[in-house]
Structures are given as structure tokens and as C-alpha cells.
Amino acid sequence: MSIAYINIGSNMGNRAALIEQVVAHIELLCQSVAMRSPFIESEPWGFDSPHPFLNLGIAIESHFEPIALLHELLKIEKSICSASHRDENGNYIDRMIDIDIIAIDNIVIDTPQLQLPHPRMHLRNFVLIPMQHLNPTWVHPILNKSIGQLLNELK
Numbered sequence: 001m002s003i004a005y006i007n008i009g010s011n012m013g014n015r016a017a018l019i020e021q022v023v024a025h026i027e028l029l030c031q032s033v034a035m036r037s038p039f040i041e042s043e044p045w046g047f048d049s050p051h052p053f054l055n056l057g058i059a060i061e062s063h064f065e066p067i068a069l070l071h072e073l074l075k076i077e078k079s080i081c082s083a084s085h086r087d088e089n090g091n092y093i094d095r096m097i098d099i100d101i102i103a104i105d106n107i108v109i110d111t112p113q114l115q116l117p118h119p120r121m122h123l124r125n126f127v128l129i130p131m132q133h134l135n136p137t138w139v140h141p142i143l144n145k146s147i148g149q150l151l152n153e154l155k
Contacts, residue, residue, distance in 0.1 A: 001063055002061070002063075002104050002105050003135075004069060005058070005059050005131060005134060006059075006060065006073070007057050007099075007130060008023065008057075008097070008098070008100075008101065008120075009052040009054065009055040009095075009098045009100075009125070010046060010053065010095070010096055011039065011049065011051040011094050012094050012095060013095065015053075015054035019056050019097070021080060022077075022080065022097060025079075026078045027065060030061060030063070030064070030072055031064045035059040036056060037056060037058070037129070037130030037133035038130075038133060039054055039056050040056075041055075042123060044092070045092075045123075045124055046091075046092045047093065050080055050093050050148055052110070056130065057102070057127070057133065057134050059135060062104070066107060066109055066116060067113060067114055070101060070113065071127060071128070073099045073101065074099075075098055079139060081097050081121045085093065100118055101114070101118065102118045102125075102127055103131075107141075120144075121150075122153070123154070128150055132147045135147070136148065137145055
């Protein structure tokens with residue numbers, strides 16, 4: 001068993017209800033109860049929108065290999081909203097649901113399908129703040145920095 005750290009975000013529709021729906025699907029998938037961070041609201045990252053995001057971080061025991069977990073999470077995401085997260089130019093856009101694997105234990109993966117830890121986690125307070133609630137002692141295995149250090153650098 002591994003501990004998967006997952007960030008779930010939404011900036012369209014009933015954001016909290018959509019996120020809760022995703023958490024229920026992930027708990028059923030992993031046959032485990034997720035530890036949850038508090039919800040955090042943030043401005044869109046990487047694009048302009050008047051719609052703020054609501055984000056939640058979870059930590060959950062998973063028996064899935066990382067790529068298999070990614071595929072299962074993408075299925076959950078598509079079951080809720082099949083719309084793309086990017087426009088025709090490849091830019092980020094508003095979305096009903098977004099599920100990202102942030103880390104799995106201290107595993108490092110760098111493939112075209114999946115990069116772990118998430119390659120931009122250290123640039124996003126809506127990822128780092130929930131991660132600090134879930135596992136404040138976690139150390140980024142590539143940057144060799146704690147969540148607290150990453151948060152301080154972001155400020």
C-alpha cells in the first residue's frame with residue numbers, strides 16, 4: 001500500500017458538491033477512507049477567470065500502481081465532466097472538476113503520462129497548504145525541501 005496525495009479542484013457549478021462526489025468515488029475505488037485537508041479557495045492559476053477555485057487535498061491508501069491510479073482518476077474526472085481543461089490554443093480554462101496526483105509516498109516518476117511529485121506543486125499554494133495539513137513532515141524527494149520550506153519560498 002502507498003499513500004497517494006491528491007488535489008481536487010473546481011471553479012464551476014456546485015464546487016463543494018462536485019469535490020465531495022470525487023472524494024466518494026476515490027474512497028470507493030481505493031476501498032479506504034481519505035484524510036482531508038480543509039477546503040481552500042484560490043484564484044485560477046495559469047489563466048484569468050472571474051470564477052475562483054475551491055480545492056481540497058486528500059491522502060488515501062492505494063493499492064494501485066501510479067499509472068493505473070492516474071487512469072482511474074481520469075475516468076472519475078471524465079464521468080463527472082468530459083469537457084477539456086484547455087482551450088483550442090492549449091491554455092487552461094474554467095472546469096467543473098480537476099483531479100491531480102500530487103505525490104505518492106516519495107516516489108519519483110518522470111514519464112510523458114505522469115510526473116511525480118507533481119512538477120508544479122511547489123508553485124501552487126492551493127496544493128502546498130492542503131499538503132501541509134495532510135503530511136507536514138513530507139519532504140519533496142527532488143527538491144529536498146519540506147512543505148514548510150516550499151510554502152515560505154512561495155511567499
